[in-house]
Amino acid sequence: MNTLKIRSIGLRNFSSISPILNNTNNKVPLHLQKPTKKLLGEKRKQNEILRNERNKLAKQSLKDIVSIFSPNASNDEEDEELDLKNYDPLPIIENPPSFLNLSYNKQVFIINFIEDKFKKNWKVLNKDFKRFNYWLSYGSYGPREGFPDFYKDYLYDINSKERSIPRKEIVEDNELTNLIKKQQQPTKNVKIQKPDINAPIDLPFKLPPIISNTKPKSTTIVTKLPDLDPRSFGELRLEQYKKDRKMNPYNKFILILLVLLSILNFKRDRKVNLTNIAPEYDWDNEKIENKITNEKELLSEKLLASIQSSAEKTNNNSGRKWYYLFLK
Numbered sequence: 001m002n003t004l005k006i007r008s009i010g011l012r013n014f015s016s017i018s019p020i021l022n023n024t025n026n027k028v029p030l031h032l033q034k035p036t037k038k039l040l041g042e043k044r045k046q047n048e049i050l051r052n053e054r055n056k057l058a059k060q061s062l063k064d065i066v067s068i069f070s071p072n073a074s075n076d077e078e079d080e081e082l083d084l085k086n087y088d089p090l091p092i093i094e095n096p097p098s099f100l101n102l103s104y105n106k107q108v109f110i111i112n113f114i115e116d117k118f119k120k121n122w123k124v125l126n127k128d129f130k131r132f133n134y135w136l137s138y139g140s141y142g143p144r145e146g147f148p149d150f151y152k153d154y155l156y157d158i159n160s161k162e163r164s165i166p167r168k169e170i171v172e173d174n175e176l177t178n179l180i181k182k183q184q185q186p187t188k189n190v191k192i193q194k195p196d197i198n199a200p201i202d203l204p205f206k207l208p209p210i211i212s213n214t215k216p217k218s219t220t221i222v223t224k225l226p227d228l229d230p231r232s233f234g235e236l237r238l239e240q241y242k243k244d245r246k247m248n249p250y251n252k253f254i255l256i257l258l259v260l261l262s263i264l265n266f267k268r269d270r271k272v273n274l275t276n277i278a279p280e281y282d283w284d285n286e287k288i289e290n291k292i293t294n295e296k297e298l299l300s301e302k303l304l305a306s307i308q309s310s311a312e313k314t315n316n317n318s319g320r321k322w323y324y325l326f327l328k
Contacts, residue, residue: 096135146236
């Protein structure tokens, strides 16, 4: 009877708990729910807004500090900010080499403007934006100075303010437009042919690009791109290589002397290691002898002083009477 009661109690308890479990499965607490894409996007936007506000505060604090020491500088920066509000970057984007003549603030403004454009769909973008972005990466300026420039044929020079060719007369079938068109076309029906497009010299890519496999697996073999010789990148790189190869005669003499001294020292150390005998030098022997003589003189002086002190003690003790011990 007792066992039956226990079983019935257990059944009752289980039946009373089961609806609670069913309810908990239906409704998950908010803190355990997975965040949706909308929530993640809102959090990302909030973080970006906070980051921009922090950057603005930091810039403003720096401007205030600079204005204390140089009040004219703050006015110049404010004027530049006012210019940027009404600044039109399109003429610069149409003529990429003129980007180098701009101030730092305007260059940053144009780069941010281009980056915002490329975050959107690229098919909507104008060819000028694509040309400018290509020039910004592979243009012949800065460390890439001396490389062939694709813009000299249909754009005005950097130093001149007038255009060499009007914008309406620009030939559409030039190298860059062909490159952009071929990149936009699907690559399924591409056949192996000789490259017709001039790519940057320092890139080891073949043009037009050929995709060997659209669905790579773990067994597909990936080959390393070939190494290029920097001397073939242009005349400036070749001249720089020649200058690096050349050396000042004084530097050559110092290097040769150091090499000879290092060889002689190596031979001497090897001889000492093989014979276990240290080399003896006259100047070193003189120092050792002087040191030994000085030490002997000090020892003799100490012995004389100790002998004199013991003699004085004996003399003092000899003057005492026989009853000295009893009186003590």
